[in-house]
Amino acid sequence: xxxxxxxGTGFEFSPILKPLEPLKDRVVVVSNLSRRGEDNHxxxxxxWLSSVVAKRTEAEDVRLGTTADQIVARQIGxxxxxxxxxxxxxxxxxxxxxxxVGYSCAYMNTISWASPTAPLPMEINxxxxxxxxxxxxxxxxxxxxxxxEDRSILDSISDEAQDLKRSxxxxxxxxxxxxxxxxxxxxxxxQRTEAQNxxxxxxxxxxxxxxAFSEHxxxxxxxxxVAYQTEMTRVFTFMMAREASFKxxxxxxxxxxxHPISHHGNKPEVIAQVAKIxxxxxxxxxxxxxxxxxxxxxDGSLLDHSLIFYGGGMGNGNAHGSDPLPLVAVGGxxxxxxxxxxxxxxxxxxxxxxxxxxSYGVEMASFGxxxxxxxx
Numbered sequence: 132x133x134x135x136x137x138x139g140t141g142f143e144f145s146p147i148l149k150p151l152e153p154l155k156d157r158v159v160v161v162s163n164l165s166r167r168g169e170d171n172h173x174x175x176x177x178x179w180l181s182s183v184v185a186k187r188t189e190a191e192d193v194r195l196g197t198t199a200d201q202i203v204a205r206q207i208g209x210x211x212x213x214x215x216x217x218x219x220x221x222x223x224x225x226x227x228x229x230x231x232v233g234y235s236c237a238y239m240n241t242i243s244w245a246s247p248t249a250p251l252p253m254e255i256n257x258x259x260x261x262x263x264x265x266x267x268x269x270x271x272x273x274x275x276x277x278x279x280e281d282r283s284i285l286d287s288i289s290d291e292a293q294d295l296k297r298s299x300x301x302x303x304x305x306x307x308x309x310x311x312x313x314x315x316x317x318x319x320x321x322q323r324t325e326a327q328n329x330x331x332x333x334x335x336x337x338x339x340x341x342x343a344f345s346e347h348x349x350x351x352x353x354x355x356x357v358a359y360q361t362e363m364t365r366v367f368t369f370m371m372a373r374e375a376s377f378k379x380x381x382x383x384x385x386x387x388x389x390h391p392i393s394h395h396g397n398k399p400e401v402i403a404q405v406a407k408i409x410x411x412x413x414x415x416x417x418x419x420x421x422x423x424x425x426x427x428x429x430d431g432s433l434l435d436h437s438l439i440f441y442g443g444g445m446g447n448g449n450a451h452g453s454d455p456l457p458l459v460a461v462g463g464x465x466x467x468x469x470x471x472x473x474x475x476x477x478x479x480x481x482x483x484x485x486x487x488x489x490s491y492g493v494e495m496a497s498f499g500x501x502x503x504x505x506x507x
């Protein structure tokens with residue numbers, strides 16, 4: 132229900148991809164991608180943007196690889212207030228230790244890693260995201276005043292730290308230097324945020340986490356659209372649903388938890404329920420893309436100037452299958468749209484990501500498990 136039946140240009144959209152059809156000129160499907168590693172939920176989530184097999188551990192000594200989004204963020208995100216944004220919809224509190232046999236919950240709680248040992252937390256609360264982007268709720272003038280207060284506090288800290296440094300030895304002095312470097316980076320971000328926030332933000336501050344999934348997702352996507360529009364960030368990851376999710380979808384008539392019904396046992400009626408969830412997710416994604424397409428940006432739209440990937444590290448939930456993986460690319464960055472690129476069977480996912488980071492000026496001999504390149 133995902134993969135188009137024909138390759139090349141002008142393919143017929145499958146049931147799950149159908150919501151993207153109005154955007155077909157900005158859509159490229161890539162099929163036959165796969166990943167290495169065990170067929171379990173932790174390895175699947177971890178591999179999606181890293182193409183690396185997660186280290187088997189239930190402790191804190193996790194190890195993976197820097198993900199593609201963070202490599203791109205280092206290249207194009209250093210002159211925005213936030214180099215990247217990491218969002219999700221499900222509360223991860225209490226998910227510690229092992230969430231999949233032999234593997235730490237850290238591998239399932241995020242899809243973004245700043246380094247092989249640094250998983251990035253994903254924020255689920257729209258209000259927290261709003262305040263990270265635009266400061267505390269209020270008028271633009273009130274937000275500007277708050278940022279000026281924050282900057283004055285940092286100035287005071289910096290002065291006191293310099294006084295302390297003069298009384299310390301070499302090793303401790305270096306620690307203070309590292310601290311001051313961090314303070315200066317925060318100052319730089321505040322200054323850029325002040326500049327970006329000189330324009331009006333047309334989105335009201337959210338109250339908190341909405342109860343309805345669709346409302347929650349739409350709100351997060353709205354925040355991302357405004358973040359793009361105001362150039363608060365150029366890179367984001369959004370985990371719409373966690374691996375092994377027990378979320379239900381009564382709003383679309385699916386009252387059984389997502390994970391159990393993904394093990395559908397090839398029963399047509401259960402497969403139909405899983406497909407209904409996947410179509411629902413795609414409809415929410417398509418709404419976001421339509422918002423980007425309708426938002427002017429320079430000589431085009433936000434969508435024209437974007438490259439966004441949607442997919443996951445598990446292809447067949449019933450068998451925990453990792454081959455083939457679902458993946459679609461959307462935006463002006465795909466070049467000519469309405470294409471289905473049918474890669475050779477068992478093509479490593481890393482072959483795509485090494486090409487993607489290369490398109491942003493980061494040339495790498497390899498990425499994760501890559502053996503070549505898949506060009507969009």
